[in-house]
Amino acid sequence: MSDVGSEEFEEEQGPYLGEYEGERNEAGERHGHGKAVLPNGDTYEGQYENGKRNGQGTYRFKNGACYIGEYYMNKKHGQGTFYYPDGSKYEGGWVDDQRFGHGVYTYINNDMYDGEWMNHQRHGQGVYTYAKTGSTYVGSWRQGKQEAAGELIHANHRFQGNFLNNNPLGPGKYVFDIGCEQHGKYVHTEQDKAEGEEEEPLVVPVLKWKAEKVTEVTLWAPVTKQDKKEDLLVKELSVEVQEKEAVLPVNKDAADVNEVDAEVNEVDAEVKREAVEEKEE
Secondary structure (H helix, E strand, O other), rough: OOOOOOHOOOOOOOOOEEEEEEEEEEOOOOOEEEEEEOOOOOEEEEEEOOEEEEEOOOOOOOOOOOEEEEEEEEEEEEEEEEEOOOOOEEEEEEEEEEEEEEEEEEOOOOOOOEEEEEEOEEEEEEEEOOOOOOOEEEEEEEEEEEEEEEEEEEEEEEEEEEEOOOOEEEEEEEEOOOEEEEEEEEEEEEEEEEOOOOOOEEEEEEEEEEEEEEEEOOOOOOOHHHHHHHHHHHHHHHHHHHHHHOOOOOOOOHHHHHHHHHHHHHHHHHHHHHHHHHOOO
16 A cells, blocks of 8 residues: 555756756746656646646656646645555645645555545544445544544444554443444453563553443443533532432322312313303303
8 A cells, every 4th residue: 555655756856857848937947838757757747837836737657656636836735636556546635745634545455545634644534444344434543543532333333432553442332233232441451472482471462342231222422521521510410409309298299189189170160260251141
């Protein structure tokens, strides 16, 4: 896969700029539309401004890679599509020769990432689809890796929780299509690796799922500090309600019945009053 490759950086600098055919300004600089064959064998056709690639253009690398999109001051900047020599492709935003903003990357194994980028890496919110299994990760990314709140969706179930370094870690839950959830958490455990020449065996950290309870399906969202404050407020209000209920009279049920009887008597009186008025008319 070509997330980063030297083939992305063009050449058009130095005393010898290669062959050029196209428009120029009064100073003799490449300006307007033109075609160029660069010293390293790459080719460019598109817009120039004051001697630099600027605007829409197509840059073809001698190794088979190709960029079609916008330039600013000789660098990929704006919207553009990059075709890599291994068959993968990126289509989206660029800033200063780096993948930046929203973009879609289709990898050589047909995996696909659709989301935010920063400095050539997956960063922000994005969706990664695994072609081989059909599974999908939806959530946060940081410097190219799955991190913070995310959801891993499989054919008949999904995992919702937090991720770190491309792996689930901490509290989370599995949601099954049959209508139930299994709550628990992922924890690090230590597993001895086969002994070698070392005096002590190597210890390898392994993730293990610890199930806690099974419930009905509920709506899921990442827990925030604000959520914790709201939960605390709800608990405090609940205590107040319980304290008030504790001082209600023992014959509360009887009081409720009396209240209903009073309402029935009031309705009955209203009906009788309307009947009398009709007779008088």
